[in-house]
Structures are given as structure tokens and as C-alpha cells.
Amino acid sequence: MNEDKYLSIGALTRYLKAKFDGDANLRTVFLKGEISNFKAHTSGHFYFSLKDETSKINAIMFASKARLINFTPMDGSKVLVTGRVSVYEATGSYQIYVDEMMEDGVGNLYIAFEKLKKELAKEGLFDAKYKKPIPKIPEKIGIITASTGAAIRDIISTIRRRFPYAETYLFPCLVQGEFAKDDIVKKIKQASDYDIDVLIVGRGGGSIEDMWPFNEEIVARAIFDCPIPVISAVGHEIDFTIADFVADLRAPTPTGAAEMAVPNMNDLITHLQQLQIRLNEAVNNHINKYQMQLNHLKDSYVLKNPMIMFDNKKQRLMLLEERINENLKRKVEYERLHLDHLKKSYIFKNPEVLFEPALNQLKVFQETLQRQITSHIKNRNQYLQYQIEKLEVVNPLHILNKGYNVAYQNGCLIKSVEQIKDKDLSLHFQDGVIYATVDKIEKEKREWQSKK
């Protein structure tokens, strides 16, 4: 009666799905098994079952993932898959959603491949800086591959078709099996001793085991060490080998390698023809350029009218002549004007002004001199008068006025009786002279005289 406790199918299925999806262990599952009921849908999805001796699980691989696998799955294929386990609600069945799938048995090879690839990459063997340029027009091409099979046939026929000019040298070698790697290495070394422009190393398509020699380390190192540029050509477009990474150029197929190695003969001939055209054009342009320059020079006015050079000189001479005359005339005119100007000048008309200061000075001098002379004469006169007056005072004749006289003998004034040598004696008075004769001389002493 109580219907509430009954679940819908959908609810149960959703519940189970949630359980599956919530389990971390089921999110990434590695499974090993055999494929059965394989169907590749037109949409690109793969539908199949995986089974082993005891159990079976449905599997789906969506197109986006299915596109990436490099083998063709079929019933009975033993495979290794990676994916998640979940519930498909419509059928209520659990299944594995496959992300990656590879053939079992080669699984170990993949691991080895990835490991070696990583190592060599780290070591730098794949670096672009070591890639040797591939010659554009090789004349001798070395080929290391099997002497039978599609690869050598494709390579040689492609080279002959494109560029018969090239010589091909095959170094036949094993390309699969346990001895192949050593043989490939040996042939690469042997080829290095020949005068070869480019080396193609490869083989046609096959299983991953078949192509394995080209994933061997010694092969990779031999390619790296090879002094000749190497083009790798292993298997098909999708096959990548270590040899491809280390080669100077990777070709998708042996045919592709031959196409990359040699130019197309017709292209080359066309290219050469174009070069010739360009050469002629370049040279013609070059010559035309010089021709034009030459014509231009020939047409120049001067070359056509050489006399123009002299005309120019003549003209210039005349011009200079004119200029000299002009200058001279101007100079004379200027001097004349200057002279006129001078003539009209105040100084010229009144030259005396030039002497005026000197005349004034002279006049001052004259006046000063006059004044000084007058003053001097006056001084002298005064001095003279003074001397005269002084003389007047001492004039002995004044004494005579007081009754004294003076006696002279032989022109000498007699001051003492001892001076008398002669008899003649003149006595001078105020108003005349007595000529007398000395009779007797009597000398007397006067006290007062000596006191004085």
C-alpha cells in the first residue's frame, strides 16, 4: 500500500551512476584484454567489448580519442586501454569509456620509445641548432634502405622523375629484425666516407616492431654524428621514430624523402631561364642607366656651346671693369665733395679761430710780463732811493758842514800822523780846499781812542 518506498528505475540508475562516478578508483582504470564485437561507427566512435578468460566489459571509444590510435583494432586484438568506468543510464549497464588504447606487447616498446626520446631530447640531439641544411641541388644522393621493396623503388623512381641529373648510391641494409640496427649504423658510417651531398635513411611502412630499429639509440646517434645531411623516411605519414627526430629533415614517406632531396628538373630549368632573364634585364638596366647619364652629359648646354664658357668669362671681365670705373668715379666725387665741404667750413673761412687760444695766451703772457717788469723797475728804484738815502747819511761831506775837514796826501785819506810821508797836504773843507805844507809832526796819545 505504501508506494513511496518504491524507486523509479531512473532513480536507481542515477544512484548507481553517482556511486560509480564518485569512486576515484573507477575514474582512471588500466585494463588489459582482448577486443570482441568491434564496431567502428560512421561517426568515428568505436564500440566493442573487452574480455579475458573470466569476464567481459562493454567499451566505447569516442571519435576524438579513436582518431589518435595508430593501429587498426579488430576482434581478437590484445590491447591495453586506459579509461573510466561509468554507467550508461539508457541500458543500465556499466562500461568503460576508453581514452587511450594500444596493442598489448608493444606497450613496453612505447615506454622505451618515450624514455629514449626524452633522454635524447634532454641531451640536445633534436635541437634545431644541430640541423644541417639540406642542399638544394644535390648531385650525389646516398640511400640507406633495403635493396628490395617499395621504399628503394619509390625513392629511385621519384629522383629519376624529378631530377635525373642526380646520381643515386644505395647502401643496402637490413631494415627490420634484430640485426637491422647494427647494419643501419654500419651503412651510415660507410656512406660518410663517400662524396655524397645528402643521405636518405628509411624504410617503408610496417608494424611498430618492424620499424623498431629506427627507434634504437645507436641508430639515432649514428644519424646525429653523420657529417652528411640526413633525411629520415620511415614508414607512413603517421609513423614517428626517434630517427625522425634526430634527422636533419623528416620526410613522411620514402617518396616524400626523394621529393625533398632533389629539385624538380623542370622547375630548375625554368628557374635558370628566369635567372637569365633577370640577368639580362639587370645588365640592360645598368647599361641604360649609364647610357642615359652619358646622353644627358652630351646634351648639356656647355658641351654643345663651348664658347659659352668664354662668354661667361668675358662678361665677368666687363662687369669687373665697369665696377672699377664706377668705384674710381665715386671715389673722386667723394673726395671733391669732401673738399668743397672743407672749403665751406667755418674753420677754413675763419682760420684765426685756430690761433685765438694761443693769441689769448700770448696776451696774458705779455700783460704779466709788463706787470712784472714795471713792478721790478719800481722795486729797483725804491731800493736805489733807499741806498741813496743811506749813502746820504754816511756822506763824509756832511761832517764838513759842521766845521771839520779831511786831509789827503797823494789821494789817500789821512787818519793818522804816521801816514804823512810828504810835505804836501790837502785839507778839504765844506766850501773849498787848502793846500798846505807840513812843518812838524807831533804824535800824541789819546786815551779815548784806545778805549773805543
Place this chain on the structure above:
Amino acid sequence: MAKQEVKFEDKMKELENIISELENGEIDLDQSIEKYTRAMKLVKECNEKLKSVEEQVSKMVTEDGTIEDFEMENSQQ
């Protein structure tokens, strides 16, 4: 193997270089005539080489280093 005098590719390269130089027009007339003469010689040589070529026989280098003609089996296939 006797080494060839000048490789075809090197001749083509020289030719292309000369043409570039001439196209740049930076060289004088005497030089350009000289270059042109050289370039024409190269063109002639290259042309002759390309046209004179007989289809080469493929060779095979054996283990001991001898060179033999190599015939592809089923080359017509």
C-alpha cells in the same frame, strides 16, 4: 670518386648572387660587364649540364665498398 670542380648548386648560388648585385645597381660599368660575362658563363654551364644529362644509372655500394650498377627488380611494377 673524383671531386667535381664546382658543384651545380654553388654555381646557381653564385649566379643568383651576381644577379642580385647587378639588380642593386651599385657597381660600376666595367665591373658589371665583368660580372655579366661571368654570369653568362655560369648560365651556359648550368644549362649545358642540365640538358646534357643522361639518366643516371643507379649505383649500389656493396659491403666491401665496391660500386656496382643497381637494377631495381620490377621497376616497371
